[in-house]
Amino acid sequence: MSDLSIDIKITKISESKISTVDFDNLTFGKIFTDHMFVCDYIDGTWQTPEIMPYQPLTIDPSARVFHYGQAVFEGMKAFKDENDQIWMFRPEDNFNRINKSSHRMAIPEFPKEFFFEGLTKLLHMEKDWIQKGKGNSLYIRPFVIATEAAISASPSNSYKFMIICSPAQSYYAGEVKVLFAEEFSRAADGGVGYAKAAGNYGAQFYPTSLAHAKGYQQIIWTDANTHEYLEEAGTMNIFFRVGDTLLTAPNNDRILDGITRKSVIQLAKDNGIEVEVRRVRVDEIKEAAKNGTLKEIFGAGTAAVINPIAGFEHAGDEFDLPKMEDSYASFFKQKLMDIQYNVSEDPHGWRFKV
Amino acid sequence: MSDLSIDIKITKISESKISTVDFDNLTFGKIFTDHMFVCDYIDGTWQTPEIMPYQPLTIDPSARVFHYGQAVFEGMKAFKDENDQIWMFRPEDNFNRINKSSHRMAIPEFPKEFFFEGLTKLLHMEKDWIQKGKGNSLYIRPFVIATEAAISASPSNSYKFMIICSPAQSYYAGEVKVLFAEEFSRAADGGVGYAKAAGNYGAQFYPTSLAHAKGYQQIIWTDANTHEYLEEAGTMNIFFRVGDTLLTAPNNDRILDGITRKSVIQLAKDNGIEVEVRRVRVDEIKEAAKNGTLKEIFGAGTAAVINPIAGFEHAGDEFDLPKMEDSYASFFKQKLMDIQYNVSEDPHGWRFKV
Incomplete structure (x- = not known):
């Protein structure tokens, strides 16, 4: 990952917009930094990556991403310590996962050296956007979209891999209550639930809006076949504390292999907390709630880190x-x-020095 | 649907590109006509629709369609008869279905009068692109994309409804063999399989590419729970002829309510062909193939009309x-x-005079 290994074309903005940003009142994912990373896949090859001023894309209305949702993404964060050093958390896992997602969506995998070189250069350029102080971070959104101008229902021949960055405070505010899904589902066996495929997320908006209307912020998805087992929350994996034991669903082809999730499992083991990674029945959680042994439910994900559930x-x-x-x-x-x-x-060794 | 009822802003191209098009050698979905229909949803309202020269979109890289696949589409065709009259086939059903798809994807529904006024005006402007002769048509692609520049995982506040058009010959060429799905799935119970949601299609590309590699052009999807029942082909509904009886799966929340499908069912009834709309077991079709009672399998969809399966x-x-x-x-x-x-x-009354 030496600076000399990869040629990245860099075009800087003339003036930063950072002075216009109120870092104490950020809405998640609305403000973006001065630059973005872009790499096009054309004629079977990822072209020379570029870092350029953040700007709109010019893209044909027939691009397959608009019609067939051939798109994947990741969510990562950069943090700044008291000495102004920038850190990331297990970024190699995000890199591996975006390629796993891409593979399932018939998108060509992205070269590791392009990813880390581009990410590092971009973060160094945007270092002033990373605010010190716990809870503050720069949310990093790598994503890939199918750009070929053709609406036949087949994989695109061209793609755009991008990284955009948005300064963030904490993702969730207030008390979070959740609904256990009874009717709607997030993913099928043999489907794309384990991937961060774009369509997995849009498909949750409507059921989630129904939950909102009932006073619940999130849905905990259950298995599509029986709705008897608790799986994940769509933007977070889910943990249940029954007595002093932590329960969470195993990964499968419906459930995202969360990086925060696996870090929690490791930290639990390190700290003598018993963890059972197994299918978790709706009934047992309700029973535990009734008899008082259910002490906590919390979500784990990059955006929210750990998100306690109140009911x-x-x-x-x-x-x-x-x-x-x-x-x-x-x-x-x-x-x-x-x-x-x-x-x-x-x-x-989870920390990654940028 | 009078011309006076809806205000559409029209901007015409200066010179048509039609003379550059080889109508005898069209690849499906690669060439688009001179104009496109665009209507933006902003601040809770669909704005004045526009017909304008076909051109790239300028769209923020944080637009939700790129990240969360909040997008739906339709496929329709326009035909020209020997007297140069333009016709469509059951377009009201496509209109109703795009709004049904939008509803499931938390996208605001589109006004009927905007749709039909825009479509009709656009087709009159593009009438030279509709070639006479059976098999020739203008493929029409209405679609809606989430355009708000914000990456929080929630429904967009702005959308773009568009119609683009592509001259078409027949969609499939050559002998089509299919694979019955054993492992991969298209849709979950309680999911978005019945909607023409963008992500449903991209999710099929990888399993279909594996089928291609084995010499099969399409997959017939089976139910995600057991893989014992035949459902649909992803871009077509599927019919089986056993003896002289036609079998096809009932609609449910995994299977698209196909317009060609229901037209075939009606035509069968009109013509004294027995149709059973019921769950169809993989085993019974294999058994029928073995004992010689399986006479045909064919797909039914807008793009292919009827697509016979060879094996x-x-x-x-x-x-x-x-x-x-x-x-x-x-x-x-x-x-x-x-x-x-x-x-x-x-x-x-399926024909619609444009």
Whole structure:
């Protein structure tokens, strides 16, 4: 990953717009930094990557991304420590996952050296956009779209790999209650649920809007066949604390292999917390809520890090979760953020110096 | 639908590119006509529709369509009869279906009068692009994309409804063999399979590419739960002729409510052909192939009209279908095209005069 290994064409903006940004009042994903990374796939080859001023794309209305959702993405964050050093968290896992997603969506994989060289250069150029202080970060969105101007239902011959960046505070605010899915589903066995395929997300908007109308911020998806097993929350993996044991669903072809999820599992093991990675029944969680052994539910994902759940509903039964001192949620959040912000040791080598 | 009812802003090209097009050698979906229809949804309202020269879109890289596949489409055709009159086939059904798809994808529905006024005006402007002769048509692609520049995982606040048109000959060429899906799936119960949601299509590209590599042009999808029931082909609904009875799967939330499909069912009834709309087992079709009662398999869809299948494979078992004189496939194709090209009577009022 030496600076000399990859040729990146760089065009800088003449004047940064950073002075116009109110970093204390950011809406997630609305403001983007001065530059973006772009690499086109044409004639079977990824072309010379470019970093250029953030700007609109010019793209044919027949581009396959518009018609067939041939698109994948990732979510990552960059953090700044007290000495102005920039860090990322397990970015190699995001890189591997975007290629896994691409493979499932018939998109050519992206070269590792292009990714890390481009990402590093871009973050160095945008370093002023990364604010110090816990909770502050630069949200990084790599994505790939099918750009060929042709509407036959077949894979595109051209693509655009891009990285755009958006300064972020914490993703969720307020008390989060969730609905366990009874009717709608997120993914099929043999489908693309494990991939960060664009269409997986748009398909959740309508059921989620119905949940919102009932006063729930998120849906915890259940398996499409029986709706008896709890799977993931669409933008987060889900953990249940029953007694002092942590439960979470195993990965399969419906469930995203979350990087925060696997970090939580490792941290639990490191800290003597029992974790069971197994199918989790709706019934057992409701039963545990009734008999008082269900202590916590929390989501784990890049955007939210750890997101405690205050209550849930299923089949008309509503449950509130106890407010806990010393919750696992706050324990894991602290542990993860201490690593991310270079405050603690990093025994597993998750921190990546940018 | 009077010309006076809707205000459409029209900007014409200065010179048509039609003279550069070789209508005898068209690749499906590569060439587009001179103009396109565009209507933006902003601040809770569909704005004044426009017909303008076909041109690239200028769209922010953070637009939700790129990240979350919030997009739907339709496929329609316009035909020209011997007297230069333009016709469409059941366009109201396409209009209703795009709004049904939009509803499931949390996209605001499009006004009917905008759709028909825009479509009619556009087709009159592009009338020279519609070639006479059976098999020739103008393929019409209405679609809606989420355009808001923001990457939070929630429905967009702005959209673009567009119609683009591409001159077409027949969609499929050569002998088509299909693979019955054993592992991969197209849609989940409770998902978006019944909608023409963009992501449904991109998700099929990879499994279909594996089928291609084995010598099969298409996959017939089976139910995601058991893979025991035959559902649809992704770009077509599927019919099986066992003895003289036609079998096809019922609509459900995984299977597209195909307009050609329901027209075939009606034509079968009109012509004394027995149709069973019921779940169709993989096993019964294989058994029928073995004992010689399986006479035909064909697909039905707007692009291909009727697409006869020459053979199939499932679980390593390969079957060739007999070549038939007087096949149902050619009977229905003839009947449908006679209606579409204004050659026959139209007892059900399917033809729409443009």
